[in-house]
Amino acid sequence: MSDTFEPVIGLIGGSGLYDIDGLEDRQWKRVESPWGEASDELLFGRLDGVRCVFLPRHGRGHRVPPSALNYRANIDVLKRAGVTEILSLSAVGSLNGDLEPGRFVIVDQFIDRTFARQKSFFETGCVAHVSVAHPVCPRLGDAVEEAARQIELPYKRGGTYLVMEGPQFSTKAESELYRAWGCDVIGMTNMPEAKLAREAELCYATVAMVTDFDCWHPGHDAVTVDAVVKVMLANADRAKQLVKAVIPMLGKPRGACPAGCDRALEHAIVTAPEKRDPALMAKLDAVAGRVLKAA
Ligand SMILES: CSC[C@H]1O[C@H](OP(=O)(O)O)[C@H](O)[C@@H]1O
Numbered sequence: 015m016s017d018t019f020e021p022v023i024g025l026i027g028g029s030g031l032y033d034i035d036g037l038e039d040r041q042w043k044r045v046e047s048p049w050g051e052a053s054d055e056l057l058f059g060r061l062d063g064v065r066c067v068f069l070p071r072h073g074r075g076h077r078v079p080p081s082a083l084n085y086r087a088n089i090d091v092l093k094r095a096g097v098t099e100i101l102s103l104s105a106v107g108s109l110n111g112d113l114e115p116g117r118f119v120i121v122d123q124f125i126d127r128t129f130a131r132q133k134s135f136f137e138t139g140c141v142a143h144v145s146v147a148h149p150v151c152p153r154l155g156d157a158v159e160e161a162a163r164q165i166e167l168p169y170k171r172g173g174t175y176l177v178m179e180g181p182q183f184s185t186k187a188e189s190e191l192y193r194a195w196g197c198d199v200i201g202m203t204n205m206p207e208a209k210l211a212r213e214a215e216l217c218y219a220t221v222a223m224v225t226d227f228d229c230w231h232p233g234h235d236a237v238t239v240d241a242v243v244k245v246m247l248a249n250a251d252r253a254k255q256l257v258k259a260v261i262p263m264l265g266k267p268r269g270a271c272p273a274g275c276d277r278a279l280e281h282a283i284v285t286a287p288e289k290r291d292p293a294l295m296a297k298l299d300a301v302a303g304r305v306l307k308a309a
Pocket residue numbers: 027028029071072080103104105106200201202203204239242
């Protein structure tokens with residue numbers, strides 16, 4: 015990697031966000047991945063001159079449920095498309111009485127309670143262990159916060175996102191348990207997405223848009239899809255404004271990530287070079303090419 019370069023911003027749109035307004039030179043293109051089919055084609059374009067690549071997480075028309083998303087293919091195609099950082103936009107329920115529907119939370123921690131997903135690019139034949147102690151890139155978090163302030167968005171910096179398997183929403187006992195754990199918001203998609211972005215050495219941050227109070231709040235009905243979609247649609251314009259404001263900040267030429275997201279694999283691979291599986295090594299060409307080529 016040269017000293018400075020022009021970032022390419024990956025945007026993953028969650029429930030209710032299936033396109034990006036105002037993108038110039040826009041083109042939907044299919045990108046092939048050895049990890050299988052991504053949720054959809056990628057939308058390439060520029061916002062304020064900055065190269066952007068958009069992926070609707072569930073596919074256009076919301077075809078794919080959280081447990082069936084091919085998270086590995088989604089991250090792999092973004093990496094193959096030249097993306098250097100990912101901003102994820104997600105609908106979430108609130109587990110915190112101070113976070114009302116309509117609030118934007120710049121999440122900084124996750125608790126991963128998912129159990130039916132492929133969570134790593136590394137398998138038998140190439141074992142690696144990256145750190146996800148700090149799963150969100152603070153540099154991206156700073157930019158999102160600055161943009162939220164600029165456009166006067168109601169936001170909170172920091173918060174813990176509980177990732178459940180779904181697709182059913184939580185029981186009241188689960189919701190109370192997660193509150194007792196100190197979680198702030200709940201959703202079904204940001205893990206293993208964030209873990210895989212780290213393995214692929216991509217900076218990652220999430221803007222979580224609160225759509226409901228899940229089912230714990232005595233003053234609110236239990237969450238329904240109708241309620242989520244209604245609040246999402248009411249907030250979609252603000253989410254798009256946030257994207258418009260943050261892209262010029264993120265698009266400035268930069269050097270290496272101060273937090274080290276882009277060097278996450280530096281000391282992570284433990285399998286001896288002569289024991290590595292050539293077929294798996296070939297699949298890892300995009301996500302781990304930087305370190306594997308150097309080996
Ligand atoms: C449509 S309500 C539940 C659905 O919304 C969230 O998805 P995303 O993170 O992609 O916005 C939540 O995680 C569930 O998948």
